[in-house]
Structures are given as C-alpha cells and as structure tokens.
Amino acid sequence: MKLVHNEIPKEFLDVLPEGIKYIARQGKNFLVVEKVCCPKGHSLMVDTVRIHGEPAVKIRVKTGKQEGSFFIDAFWGSHKKLFDFLPEADAAAAVEAFCPECGTSLMVEDQCGEESCGESKHIQLILPGTKNRVLVCGRLGCPGHRLDIQKVPGGVIQKISGINFFGSQIDDYFGGI
C-alpha cells in the first residue's frame, strides 16, 4: 500500500505534542503516533505488529457479539485498521474499545464530524501528559478522527484533523495472529 502524502501545516510542527513524531518517508514528511495510553497509563503501542513499518496501536474491541483486537495504523490520517478476527458486522456498526491490558473502556462521548455519520461515541487514545488525546470515531468504517490538543490554535487542529491519507478502508484482514 502506497503512502499518499498530505501537507502538514508548519504551525503544527512548531507545537508538535509529545507522543506524536514527525518522520520522513519516500522524501516526504508524515506525522506518526508514537505513544498513546489507556486512561490508566498502559501503553497501547505494539512492536510485534507493524503497519507501514511503524508499531501499531492495539486495542480490544467488541462489535455485536464478537470480540477481538484492532491494530490501528500509527500514521496520522491513515484509517488502516487490521483485525485478528473477521467482523461480521457491516461498516456502519459501532464498536466498543477497551485497553488490552486492564480492560478499561476507551469510549468517550464525542460527536463525529463526518458527513452522514453522526456517531456520538469515540475511541480515546491518550497522548503523554494526559491532557492531549486522539479521538477516533467508534463506527467501524468511518474515517472520522481528530486531535484534542492543548496550546495549539483551533485552525491548525482543524487542518490536521482533516488529513486523510488513504480514505476509509477496512478491507485488510489478517487472521490467526
């Protein structure tokens, strides 16, 4: 899968929050989530599953009667989600996410900004320092995601949250991890 590049606002690079790094690939610059935790401080990064060569974010999820793990691409704007089970639910289904280590819910109330979504639950990934976080829409096939970061002007956040590298896709399964 090819990485599609989007311009990263320069203002953001000056105030890059802890837990998000800036890397160069194929001569282009990308934002990559480097460290996110559950509300109790357990790291959600896994080195054993890498997407685009970077450690993925691992969470436990329930959707309908199924339960399994999600591995989320750490590249900002990618919505690549890999599963260790084959979801029966369609892309419009909502998921509930938990910390794989302690089982604490990662769900928070937040309205999705994507047109035709309207989901009110989001998966919260906490960046170091506890005040900053990444919010990912709780609906299976929705590309909605945003940064909730202190000390960054609202307009810059909007630009960053609008970055979509690949569009929405949940077509990549891998079984039997």
Ligand SMILES: [Zn+2]
């Ligand atoms: Zn935990």
Ligand SMILES: [Zn+2]
């Ligand atoms: Zn959504």
